[in-house]
Amino acid sequence: MEVPILKQGRFLIATIQAALSDADLLHLRRALIDKVIQFRSQGVIVDVTALDVMDSFATRTIRDITNMIRLRGADTVIVGIQPEVAFAMVQLGLTMEGVATALDLEEGLSHLQQRANGKT
């Protein structure tokens, strides 16, 4: 299942639309980094609104994506984690430390905008 990655000005938006297999996640990781380099993006938003489960592999991959993109000098925001998913993750100890989170796409964009403005 391919995850569409949309370019929106200086930012990239990846919207996960259904549960992903481990291979899909690795593919997403690869594709995101390629696109960040290709478009010289300053920020990435990963939208997980549609996910009703986040397992340890997904969490780790998303954290890895964040760290890799940071190495390219860009920021990543995870948006749209559902309340139930958030609490289940915390109970499993998957707290995604060091990863920026926001309520939804709009929030995520304004967060990235602020970060970008701060840098310039």
Added chain:
Amino acid sequence: MSSKRTATQLQRTAAQSTELLQELVAHLRQNRTLLREEWANRITEAQLLTAMTKEELFAEATSVYDNYVEALATGTFEALQSYARNLSERIIPRGVETHEVVGIVLLLRDVLARSLFAKYQGDFTMLNRILDAYEPAANRIANTVAVGFVQERERVIRQQQEAIRELSTPVLQVRERLLILPIIGVIDAQRARQLTEQLLRGIRTNRAKVVVIDITGVAAMDATVANHLVQTVEASRLLGATVIVTGLSPEIAQTIVTIGVDLGKMNTVGDLQGGIEQAERLLGYKVVPVADITSS
């Protein structure tokens, strides 16, 4: 062959005991006034049911007595059971304790047993047989009333628990994107879970960025609940909201440090006012007196 004989014997004994019970019931009905008074006096002496007036006590004693005899006569306990429930319903709100209810039923049993001793004192075998019939029935009655009372009490407790649970903690919006969650009373695991659910949902529907959890009204907290609070804070962060905890009492602060819950990730401020002020700073608000604006 022998087992068959035992069966018929048992039947005979059962029949005999019913007969004896009928005799017993007749005796109790005859001496109703006397025994009832004796019993009421014993209750007063033992200082049971002090929450009731003398007249109430006597009226109640009368109906308990009649129901008691009725249960002995018919051997069915349904009527007694519903009466016990009804009685409990009336007397529990008045502060009647379990030991009092059990006490009065046991007193009645004793009073009746005494009257049997007095009646059959000349005939020891008869007394023995009558007691054989009386005791199991009497014990069962005592049991039924006590269980009825305790069940009613538990029902009341359950009802109240439900009521407390429904006094759910409100999630209040005090400013655009700023929520306050005042927690008052004891938090147990279940309430903590409910709180978390409400808060996370509140963050979503109100699109909150900052949440102030005020626990001034919480007297004590154990390790489970403290950890749950930490989890709530982390889950809120995953939704993109910052949590500020305010009003930790000295006792809770000591407990939390002693049991070694890691509050490092938690943003704590002394009181609710400080919490709201910090939240406003985070949101970019600045509260300035009107005079200062107009003068400048």
